[in-house]
Amino acid sequence: MYAQAFFVAVFGLAAIGFGVVVFRTSSMVRSALALLFSQTAVGCMFLAMQTEFLGVLQIMMMATEMSIMAIFMVMFMMDPGGLGGMDMSHQKRFSIGAGVSAAVVAIAVALLSDWGPAAEQVADAEAQTRELGMELLGRSMMIFETAGITILTAMIAATAVAIPVKNLASKDDKEASE
Amino acid sequence: MLPLVSLTLFLPLVGAVLILCLPKPTARTVHGIAIVSAALTLVGALAMWLQGVSGDGFSQVEELEWMPAIGAAYRVGVDGISLPLVLLSAVLFLVSFIYTSSLRDRPRAYVALILLLETTAIGTFTALDGILFYVFFEVSLVSMYFMIAGWGHEDRQRAALMFFIYTLLGSLPLLLAILGLYLGSPDPTFDMRAWIANPPLEGAAAMWALIAMLITFAVKIPAIPLHTWLPAAHVQAPTVGSVILAGIMLKFGTYGLVRFALQMTPEAFREAGIVVLVFGVVSAIYGAFAALAQTDLKRLVAYTSVNHMGYVIVGVSAAALTLDPAVRATALDGAVLQMFSHGLVTGALFFLVGMIQERAHTREMGEFGGLLKTVPLLGWSFVLAAFASLGLPGLAHFPAEFQIFLATLGTTPIAVVVILGIAIIAGTFLKALRETFLGEPRDRWNKMPDLSPREILAVAPLLVLTVATGVAPSWVLDVIHRTTSALVL
Amino acid sequence: MNAVLLPILPPLIAALAALILRRGGAALALAGVALSLAGSLWLLAGVVDGQAQPLILPGLPDMPLRLVAGPMTALLSVAVATVGTFVLIYAVGYMKRESGQARFYAVMSLFLATMQALVLAGDWILLLAAWELIGLCSYLLIGFWFQRPEAANAASRAFLYTRSADLGLYVAVFMLIGSAGTSEIAASLDAGVSASTAAGLLLLLAAMGKSAQVPLQDWLMRAMAGPTPVSALLHSATLVAAGAILLIRSAPLLTPEALFAVGLVGGITTVAAGVIALAERDLKRLLAASTASQYGLMLIAVGAGVPLAALLHLLAHAAIKSSLFLAAGDFQHAREGTGFDQLKGVGRARPWAFAGFALAALALAGIPPLSGFFSKDAVIAAALSAPGAVWLVPLALAGTLLTGAYMARALRLLWRGSGDTRPVAGTGWMRAGIWGLAIPAAGLGLAFGPLETMLDLPAPETAGMGAILSGLVAALGGLALGWLVPVKRLLGPAHQWAESGLVVAGGLTACIGRPAMAVARRCDRLEDHLYAAALGVGHAAVNLARGGERLEQRLYLAVLGVGRANLAVGRWVRGGDERGIDGLIFALVAGVRALGARARTLQSGLIHHSLAISAVATAVLLAILFSASLSF
Amino acid sequence: MGRDLALIIPEIAVLLTAVGALIAEMLRRPRISLIIAVIGLVVGTGLTLRLLGTDTTVFGGSFRIDTLSIWAKLILLPATVLAMLLARVDVRGSAREGTVYSLLIFSTLGALVLAGAGDTMFLVLGTLLTGLATFALVAYPDTDPATEAAMKFFVFASVTTAIMIFGLSYWFGASGSTLIADLPAMDTMPLAVILGFVAVVVGLGYKASLVPFHFWAPDAYEGAPLSIAAYLSVVPKIGALFALTQVVRDLPPETGWAAVMAGLAVLSMTYGYLAALVQDNIVRLLAYSSIAQSGYFLLGILAVGSSELALPSIILFAAAYAAMNLGAFAAAATTGRTLSDFEGLGRTRPLMGIAMVIFLLSLVGIPPLAGFVGKFMLFGAAIDAQFTWLAVVAIVNSVLSLAVYLRIIVPMYRAGESASAATDPWHGIVVITAFAATLIIGLAAQLFIV
């Protein structure tokens, strides 16, 4: 029990620390890397909370995602190396306030609510995976399928936006010139 | 059995659709169709008249399911209060079409709008369903807006907008009241008969509903101080617009006052009756004084409407205040007959003013003089209408005003000061007659033509009915009285 | 067909026929009135013994119209028809050269018909209706020559005066119907309860208007702008008589207080109008003033509680005054005017007319055995018997004296001077009319006895020699004074005032008419101000909105903005009149638009601003909900 | 399971249609893509009719087949067809024309999922599905304004969705279930419920463009092609509002959600019309007007549970709103994007003028048009739920709205030559259909009240 608490706390601190770093470097690549570490730490938290399937999934997915992100950084930043000290933020003070209050509200709700007795034991990883599979293809089948459709849509949409459109009706040329 | 009420109600609409569907009709065809459908409507109204009313509740009721889930239906029917107004509408619209048959400026849309207006007018008077009533009540507004905006005089856009916003703003409270009545009924329904039989609201709710209705109807009537749209709208409206506006659309307000305020929230009306009465008295006297000061003939006639409608308010509130059924019947007889008479008389007056304006392109009384010599027919018609308007016996307003005053004296003696209004109105019209029609004829107007056959056809029926109503009011009053005497509040 | 309709319908039909046919008006009107006369005589014959059944016509719900022929109403009907017949005969000659004959005869016939309806009315509503309609007819007749501004004004004035006074009748009728529960006159009378003093005073007001009693006498003098037959009819048996008839018929209803008021008004009028008549410089106006004075006498009789005397005087006066007017019309045609300067000596040139005039004048003065003697005698006797005799008798005697004086003055004027004249067309018709009425004017007194028995009304108790003698002395004295003493000396310092019609404080026009117009103009200006005020409100809103905008920029500018807003409101209120057409609504729309412009500045287009606002809103939402739930 | 599948046949049909349209596009047959899309949606509508009157759930309560979701299909599928026909004019001949059609259908599918959501996950996925497709549609013209619009839209969407998901995580913690129907069980933890509820309001409120989560809407509408703006203002919005209805249905009243709805309603109506009042760009004007109209929906939503009228009024107004708003956008598409383009429209093209007037008057709520009946019922529902003051505010706002719409109507009948942008027969068809629907819904409102 205490071991669990320890690990959760450590990984949690890591996730938070790297999360802070994301917005404190002046290089996007570093931000992406920090985000990757943060997300990995979250994955580790999952593992520490005996949710192995999700933990592994999280770590794997984030690794991929963040590498893509890093590539994009290079594409869209004038300053891929992050050498200049330019500030990429605005309304900082308000944002800090908003972030702190959001966290405070969430913490307050977490602390003030009576969550009831905690479960001592959970099923082992194998059983969990089986149960999750049952859930996936049983009650949540439609959700699962919808998620699938959403992925399909995202693919189409992403391609549709990313590839330039030619010879659109003349009307939009007018708009472009406005 | 033919569904007479519905036939009468939708005949004009059929005419309008026909006119809009015809590909490029000539002006003659358009006016022809309009006159024929209005004439058929009049036939329908007369048939309804012959069927008469039973006195107990509504007669000739026609009902069709519409939205049974919420208790709304297509329900129409008449009683002694609405039947005269239906007849009035049919007559006024027919003569309006006759009058307007010389119009060549976009006649198709114009005539279609008026036909639509006729359906909504008759619909407002015959609807027995809260929603249906509101629908007709509002649609009339739209057609009138376009009539004024499209065919009015110099400053028409502004006047039309003023009219539209004012009356729409005014009518929204009615919507709330209707909803209140609906939700207050034990078995939610929009059936106005049920609301009348068992007024659904009581206490503060009823009072709020009443206040909402009073706002709506006060704008429409119009009562002081919500009347400021009226002179502007009248001055800018085309002649037929004025005729219909004053002759029929003002009655929406007074009719609603009786049908809704009095019949559906009787207790609250009794409590607030004295306030309403004061408004009526002030309206009547203020309207009379304002009319007296006018130099523009059309504005003058418009303000006399404020006066005459003030009497109706007085009559209705007297009916609400009294506990004696006989006095109440007298008050309501007078109020309803006053609506009918005002339609005839003011319709005729607006026609005549319109004819003068068409000839002279001015409405300033000071610029005329001695017209009785130049255009005797027009002049004498105006004299007759003016005397009718100032309440001379033998003409339409007398029996109505007499009963209103009689009932008022029997209920709230002090309110009979409102009778001063008839002396002021007399002064108003005498002044107008003297400046416009009497005195030395002016050379400027020597060439002015007298009434054409078309114009005679437009005005004569109104004048004949004015005299008929004045000499033998019983042909109308019998119908009205049958309902008002059986009225239970 | 009930006989009661006989006097009414023929003139009515004649009126309609004349309007529709537009020719032969005279013949139609004569036929109508003749039939009416026959009908009324028939009625009179029918009611000598017993009460006729009322005729019930449809009217208002529960309040049918009733016509009833009783002894008094039938008698009055005969009087109206008789006067009408001879006036119309006269008019044939008088109107020979006028245009608009159809209109004239139609309205005259209508006038007679409505008057018949008035006298025969069996319920208050019909009475009121006829009462108002004769007002209309007199408007149309006085304004017959509507192109003349003075005729147009006189007609309007006559109608407005009488109509305003009619409000009294309206309210009185409402009170009577209210107290009796029915509109039937007989029922009101039978109920035995007298109407309240208020109702009585209101009736008096109505009668004062119609009978031109002080202070409402002004219109009658001006009404002379109409054709003379109209004046004759108006003054003798129709419009002016209606007032007296109303009081005579409702006399049983009046309380002592109301009766006293009636008598007092009559007394004052008879003297005042007599003085005015004495000072007049126009024959027709003199006669008009005299009419008011004579009706004052009748009111004295009513006030004294002896309506019979009033009725008798009314009948006598009807014949006398109509013949006087008809004769005056004859002179008018001869000299093209009725001013005293024009009429000098006309009597010598028109002897027939003058003879009729003189006969009637003497009758009016009260010289025995002419009719006026008897009726005036009855009035004085009534005054003597009245509770307020101290007041009424001197006034009645003064009135008699004045009557003699002004009649003598008129006679003297007509007789003295050169007799040239121009030929007059239609003299024969006119002569017939004059004499047809002068004869009854002279001899009607002989019929008073039988009439009294037929009417069965209480007669004055002390019809002794005192009344006869004092009346006779006053009449003769008056005649002598009028003939011998110039009017200026007679009236002394009051002459000028009397000549202007005894106008007090600028007259009724100044007391009521002008204030009414002032109120009307005030209302009209209020209308403008309503717009302007609305405008002010709207623009104040606009300025406030603008002020708010500045507030956001800088605080001190906002202070300035409020100041400017105030200034602007001030400017708007001042300039409101010329921009008055702009209504509340437009101004409000403008104000709301300014608010909208403020609203759009939220939409900066920068997404982080938007997100920030959304975040704040979310926080607010959370805060509200949390605090609400925690306080549970 | 078979029963469950049978009940979601319309959704499956829509999905197949989208895929079909996509396949046709791959074969470079955009016309066929359009035809498939239209036929598929019509078939989907037809299949739905069979379900009318059903009230059940499928897949363990995660998806609801009830009045709301059935009517959502009946309203949104035809609306999508109309939007698609409008879009046809905008994108004809361009590359990947068919993609637009299939994205439209996918987005609609998302709205349908939202409207039937019985599970909080569907709230997330539905928002995402509609969102993803519409980002692409907004950015489709590939111009500066279009991409700017898409970018703002995207940022707003992702942030609000994240907030919603975070809040929903607390709902799961509190109830131990992701089903909305299990929400009443957690009244022991009011704070968590409130947090989750506010998060849902943020997430769905953005989609329904309720003030103060509306900021993206005017910009996105302006930057996007007009047809897409028309689509955005109708389909995703109605989906989100229906989802909100599904959520509050099961929410314990102690959370005070009704008051929140009332507050948002006031804000949306007032702010929407105020801002619309100063717009000269017709698209932005209509955007703000649609923000205000969302506020009216809330009148019905807050009465859910306390008034019988609530559900019918929401459905009826949704149908009316879809018809009149699509009509107004279509009419604007034939005329131009600024107010001055409308000058003289009523004189030069009287029929189009009449149609536009009808749409706008219906938006105001003039009887007997569709908008009137809808608003009337909404007011009734609000009054029935003891929110009379709100009905009064709504009515005052209707007056404000009159000023907004008269700004378009008045110049239409002034003298002037209206600009006539490319008028296409498709526009005509859409306008006529919407016109007929606006009239018919007003007169045959009974059909919508179940």
Next chain:
Amino acid sequence: MTVVLIVALLTGAILFGIGIYGALSQTNLVMIMMGVELMLAGAMVNLVAFWRFLHPEAYSGQMFVLVVMTVMALEMAVGFGVAIARFRAKGSVEMEEAEDLKG
């Protein structure tokens, strides 16, 4: 109620707060997306903790985590699509430069 749950919830809340800060303060589209990722990560931590310590029998909690992961990935994908389109049209994905549409 255990300490671990509280620790996890604290972590989730703080991650969410950092995410909010990032989403509000960053000028670059991609950076904003990172903020959103962090917000979602916070939600996932919450969900897993709730599942583990309160409702281990309710696998819909795990399901939800899967859904959130999908959301993260898809938003990322489409976000990059939008970013590419924006970059092509304007040459930058700075939010400050996206202010042509307003009012």
